Amino acid sequence: MRNYTFPNFPAFMVITLGLIATLLLTLIAKTGNSGITTKTDSRFAEKCYTCHGNEVASQEWEFSGHKHALTNLIEGPYEAKDSCLSCHSAGYNDPTSNWARQQEITLKTAVNAVSCSFCHSHKSHRKHYLNKSIKSLCISCHKMDCGCSGAGIIHQSQSEMFLGRDGAGVKRMPSPHVKVMKKRCVHCHMAKETPDTVAKHGGHTFKANFSTCKQCHEDMDRKLKDYKTQIEKKMQAVKVILDQANNQESENYKQAKLNYDMVKGDSGYGLHNINYANALLDYSLSLEQELIGSQ
Numbered sequence: 001m002r003n004y005t006f007p008n009f010p011a012f013m014v015i016t017l018g019l020i021a022t023l024l025l026t027l028i029a030k031t032g033n034s035g036i037t038t039k040t041d042s043r044f045a046e047k048c049y050t051c052h053g054n055e056v057a058s059q060e061w062e063f064s065g066h067k068h069a070l071t072n073l074i075e076g077p078y079e080a081k082d083s084c085l086s087c088h089s090a091g092y093n094d095p096t097s098n099w100a101r102q103q104e105i106t107l108k109t110a111v112n113a114v115s116c117s118f119c120h121s122h123k124s125h126r127k128h129y130l131n132k133s134i135k136s137l138c139i140s141c142h143k144m145d146c147g148c149s150g151a152g153i154i155h156q157s158q159s160e161m162f163l164g165r166d167g168a169g170v171k172r173m174p175s176p177h178v179k180v181m182k183k184r185c186v187h188c189h190m191a192k193e194t195p196d197t198v199a200k201h202g203g204h205t206f207k208a209n210f211s212t213c214k215q216c217h218e219d220m221d222r223k224l225k226d227y228k229t230q231i232e233k234k235m236q237a238v239k240v241i242l243d244q245a246n247n248q249e250s251e252n253y254k255q256a257k258l259n260y261d262m263v264k265g266d267s268g269y270g271l272h273n274i275n276y277a278n279a280l281l282d283y284s285l286s287l288e289q290e291l292i293g294s295q
């Protein structure tokens with residue numbers, strides 16, 4: 001943990017604290033009265049907007065799926081728990097407000113989606129006041145293992161696929177991009193040609209676009225199509241085996257299913273690490289005899 005010091009914290013911020021805290025308290029009080037779903041999509045639920053509301057980043061965030069993370073959690077088909085909020089809501093640990101630390105955030109009191117202050121804080125000494133290193137920022141939420149087993153939901157597997165880990169029966173196999181992209185997910189998902197204009201993808205929309213591939217690959221469009229076809233074929237083959245399996249409680253079944261879910265959970269065909277996706281499915285296929293052979 002870092003030891004934060006206050007000096008490089010702008011003085012005017014300190015002065016506005018009282019004001020902001022009051023504003024916040026009012027907001028929270030209102031939300032508490034009017035039920036769970038109100039305010040979740042309001043840009044003013046997050047205090048940063050008082051100063052940053054008109055900036056490009058804020059405007060782009062309006063287009064981002066992150067904006068809907070809390071609404072979708074609460075209105076989604078799965079049973080939401082307070083623990084889900086660690087990734088579906090943010091904005092309560094702002095150092096400008098001592099009040100915040102004393103709040104227990106629950107589904108009833110949560111107001112913010114994946115908002116600015118999950119990723120930024122003026123107290124941070126990192127570039128752009130990032131709370132975490134750029135390497136670990138996105139993967140802290142975008143992982144299959146969300147600790148929400150039992151809720152009936154399988155989360156996407158971008159982190160596991162990108163880093164090439166946690167599958168069954170296959171050695172670690174990071175995407176070649178891990179080495180060449182210092183900013184990792186951010187390299188593709190926040191790439192922007194014109195920094196000062198509001199983008200439709202990249203920047204704070206966090207949406208990736210295949211045009212990024214051209215930075216380094218010539219023929220990726222066509223290649224990717226072939227990869228996709230190849231992997232979808234393998235997935236079908238694995239699915240057939242899984243459906244016919246004698247014993248769905250067996251360790252082999254669980255392994256074959258895990259690998260299948262991982263590939264499927266990554267844009268449907270293992271986009272973030274094609275080589276690993278192939279290896280995972282190959283391993284599942286190698287279990288055919290054990291899964292559907294005579295008992």
Ligand code: HEC
Nearest residue numbers: 064065066068069072087088114118137138141185189206
């Ligand atoms: C606090 C947890 C959290 C962090 C950190 C986080 N995300 Fe997300 N992200 C989510 C959640 C939750 C959703 C689902 C939102 C929804 O649709 O309900 C999501 C959705 C997305 C989507 C798909 C939805 C869309 O916008 O079309 C992309 C792409 C994405 N995030 C990229 C990123 C990138 C890149 C980073 C790192 C810069 C990142 N995320 C960091 C929680 C997080």
Ligand code: HEC
Nearest residue numbers: 048052057058061066114115116118119120128134186190
């Ligand atoms: C999911 C994490 C995440 C969220 C949420 C987020 N940011 Fe960022 N922000 C980043 C990252 C990562 C960078 C650095 C991008 C880079 O280095 O290419 C950044 C950069 C910035 C910058 C520097 C210049 C620029 O525009 O890139 C500003 C300003 C900024 N963010 C403001 C905001 C505001 C305001 C919000 C809320 C509307 C917000 N951010 C929400 C991750 C996030």
Ligand code: HEC
Nearest residue numbers: 010013016047048050051052094116117120121127128129
């Ligand atoms: C009282 C006004 C005010 C509030 C409230 C405020 N900021 Fe800032 N912020 C500023 C100013 C002024 C700067 C530029 C000077 C500096 O870097 O400190 C800045 C800079 C930043 C930057 C760096 C931009 C870059 O180019 O690297 C980020 C990121 C940021 N703020 C995020 C936030 C987030 C997130 C919140 C809410 C938790 C927030 N700010 C709340 C006034 C504010």
Ligand code: HEC
Nearest residue numbers: 072073076078079080081084087141142146148151155156
């Ligand atoms: C470790 C972080 C994390 C935790 C904890 C977490 N989620 Fe998520 N959730 C995400 C991310 C990231 C996404 C976006 C990518 C995806 O769809 O997997 C997401 C997406 C979702 C979506 C799909 C949103 C949409 O686009 O419609 C639902 C529904 C959801 N989560 C429900 C839950 C529930 C219910 C819980 C608690 C039982 C939970 N999540 C806990 C990170 C998390």
Ligand code: HEC
Nearest residue numbers: 138139142158159162177181184185188208209210267272
């Ligand atoms: C090589 C560039 C690249 C890197 C690195 C990368 N992505 Fe992606 N990602 C993409 C592309 C391209 C898509 C597909 C976008 C589309 O279909 O329009 C995508 C799709 C996604 C989606 C699904 C979006 C949706 O709408 O459902 C999520 C979530 C996501 N990536 C998160 C991540 C995370 C987290 C990381 C880091 C572990 C990461 N990505 C690293 C290029 C990249």
Ligand code: HEC
Nearest residue numbers: 176177180188209210212213214215216217220223224274
């Ligand atoms: C910063 C440069 C860079 C960018 C941008 C980039 N790649 Fe790569 N990619 C590499 C390198 C380096 C390798 C490993 C060497 C190789 O196989 O060409 C690689 C390998 C791959 C591979 C596995 C081997 C192969 O060539 O088939 C795939 C698939 C891939 N990239 C897809 C993508 C996609 C899709 C995008 C865009 C979303 C993308 N890459 C963007 C640098 C990049």
